[in-house]
Amino acid sequence: MNRPHWSRLALLAAVCIIFAPLLWADGETQPARDPRQPVDEAYTAKMKKYTTEPFFTSPLVNYLPASKSVPTPEAVLGDVAGAPGILPYAKDVYKYMRMLEKASPRVKVFSIGTTEEGREMVAVAVSSEENLKKLEENRAKLAKLADPRRLQMNDAEADKIVAQAVPVYYITGTIHSPETGAPTALMELAYRLAVDDSAYLKEIRDGMITLITPVVEVDGRDRMVDIYKWHLAHPKDFYPPLVYWGKYVAHDNNRDAMGVTLKLTENVMNTYVKWNAQVLHDLHESVPYLYDNTIGDGPYNAWIDPILADEWQMIGARNVADMTKFGMPGVFAHGNFDTWSPGYLMFIAALHNGISRLYETFGNGGADTLERTLEPEEYARTWYKQNPPLPKVLWSQRDNNNYEETGLLVSLHYFNENKRTFLKNFYLKAKRSIEKPSSEGPTAYVLPADEARPTLQLELLRVLQKQHVEISRTTSSVTVTLPVKKEKKTSKTAEKKETKKDEKPEPTSKTFPVGSYVIRMDQPYSRIADALLDHQYWSPEDPQKTPYDDTGWTFGELYGVHVSRIVDGKILQAPMERVTELRAPGGVKGEGNIFAIENHAEPVLASLRYRLKDVDMQVAEEAFEAGGKKFDAGTVLLKAADRSQLDSAIKEFGVQSVALGTAPNVKSHPLRAARILLLHSWLGTQTAGWWRLALDKLQIPYDYASTQTIAGTADLRRKYDVILFPPVGWGGSLNNIINGLPTEWGNPLPWQNTPETPNLVGKNDATADLRPGLGWDGVAQLHKFVNDGGVFITVMDTSQFAAGIGIATGVSSNNSEKVKIVGAVVGTRVVDGASPIAYGYSEKVPAYCDNGPVFSLSSIAGSRRRRKLGPEMSERPTGRGSKDDPDFAVGRLGREAPEEPEAESWENPNVTDEQRYNNSRVIPPAMRARVVLRYADAKDLLISGLLEGGGEIAQHPAVVDASFGKGHVVMFSINPVWRGETQGTYSLVLNTVMNFDSLDAGRKNDEK
């Protein structure tokens, strides 16, 4: 009290000098620990020990603050995060997060759903106690920014919220199971955020909410930990590769953000949206040492708001700068990742008005410390990588954790420093999404009420619903004006226009009936709907020559349903109401005990076939009339069915049926619930995984077995009607499919549940050694299966395989050489509509193609083009007359050459008389391959994506039914079942399955 006033001030000043956060020149807080807070010395010493170079850490993570009440990750791990030899199961990670929650009011754990195998997913919120207390209040504020309609689009009101709201930064770890470092890094990050009192960390804690899903692919994580434990128990052996991650797919789990078919995508999507997060930052580990591919490379996705592109530059550049200042080598933000496809998990944020981010750090695929040698292109110094990674280093999981945590902390801090800008941007992006109809268009997409494939239409709408897109339905018919397609100016059309100067092409209009679905573009999440429903064009001239993933995905095309892109604003004035429940109005109409179901290639027909597996179902081979109604070929006829049983199944699947008084007089054959074997190779299970997922969703039963089991199955035909062999993917060559991995050396690679590996098998397949392939006995069994009347369905590389083992009579399959179709939507045409495989399809079938093999037909077995002696003569020789005149020979009258009919690229070549003389190799017409679908002409081939050099594959068969013995090999060059995005082509497969013993129906044979 009696102390002089000045001394108190001096003391205060001194305290400030000692304890004030250190500021960088720009006024930002310097990353440095709080000297007042004790350090956990033992933990810190271990971190230092496991860090292999002093420059592989940073002032942010080279110490761990001590806490008397909050446990460190050591409490669960038994060592520090990133310690060698330690990989926690998801349940251990959760256990720790829940210990944090118990010990600190700054941590809250939320359950966000389960995986396909029933494992829990969580999101951990870390923030100040005050922020966490006001979660709901803050959520309500963010919700207004996320949907500015709640603010009447009032910027001033938005600014008030921007000034107060606490932003949410969502981090997701280990979606890719062999990329193992994130969970421990995120455990430690959560601890630091909860405990560290340095000004740098405190600002993050007080200023924002960090939301963490430490394990995204939980099923895969547990399998990976199993594998690692097996490796530790057998240190001298090779350990098995992670052949399954989740129940269905492996790394493609990060390509599901369009179709949202996997639980992990749905759970992260819902969490992101529910929290109104500003950022979704996904952690990967495949590039040294930290590639912040937020900036990446072009082309950028065409549907993102340019504000986002700027945010990518801001955050990415700053991230690199901060870590470079710490002296950490190998941190960069440009590279070969393009941001075109919206299929990546992080892209949930990009097209829901947030900021998507992705790190590739450097992982060892486990917790071993390894000497790592890089490729020259990895350690080369480039303009964007001025401090590149080192050519050879000892690298540890701790190093990886240091990079991950440092990158995240500088990002969080920078984000917090600029949070008002980012929150305002969040609002602006949402507002601009709502203003889309007037500012940029389109105004809406319409899915008409008179869609012939209502169940597929609903499936597409369900995807949009999972994307949190608002769906409306018109309550009266509406007519809109369609835009006029501008003709391209070529010299010819310019001439044409000259003559018709005054004539403007009339705009056309279109009327949509009442009950049509409208996806309005004046909603906050219009961009994701636009990106999915629009068409894509990737120029072959694009400087980016190696697209990172699919280049085209237009959902309306791939679902085989009508989607109209509307630019007329009138659509938004049409009377309509919001739809929340999507249901196809299935049911039986009329009286009688023969029930007809029109076939429009809807996959649910197969669901119904299998559900009513004892009901007699026939399929009409020709069109017919009944009860005054016309039915097309492919119509399904149910006889003597129990009406109530039929009714409930039909309602469940949304199928419509008409009861007929009498059985129509039409040629028909049975539609069968065929017994299916889905065959996989241990070389890769994921591409086939998308097929399993499709069949499971359609409730179609099947056996699932590897190529190894074929050799040991004596009579395949007795057990199965159809063997599906989806693409193997990487390494799916004929040689590899038959021989598998080398077995002459090394040890067996088991994929089995053991005490060390309790989670490995899950609900999937198992083997004592995943190296052996199909083997030659297996080839013989497949031969026999088809020969005995089985149907073998092959796709892309497995079609190459079928042709290679000689069971695809008259079909050769070659890898394309010039054509470049990178995961694109292409046009195909039905060539033989009488084939049961084509039932329900009209002439044009859009399909997914990824450089499918080029099929060619031959009418002569084993024929090869013979080298001719001398040049090929396709034009007339030098002689009299003009180019089109016949030649003549002096001294005799002219004779016309016989005209040999030319076969089209998709047809069996005609056999000439000369070829037929004593030629045992001429395939009898009834045994020649039957082309069901062909690729469109070159000019019509591209629908969406990248296509270059299409002439090589244009017009060639896309789906061909080859005979062999009593059976069939149905070969696909397209991939009809892909990532849940191609439901429009599912029925090509399902038709083959259900008509397996009648595939020759409607077949017309060539005369010669």
Ligand SMILES: [Zn+2]
């Ligand atoms: Zn990855």
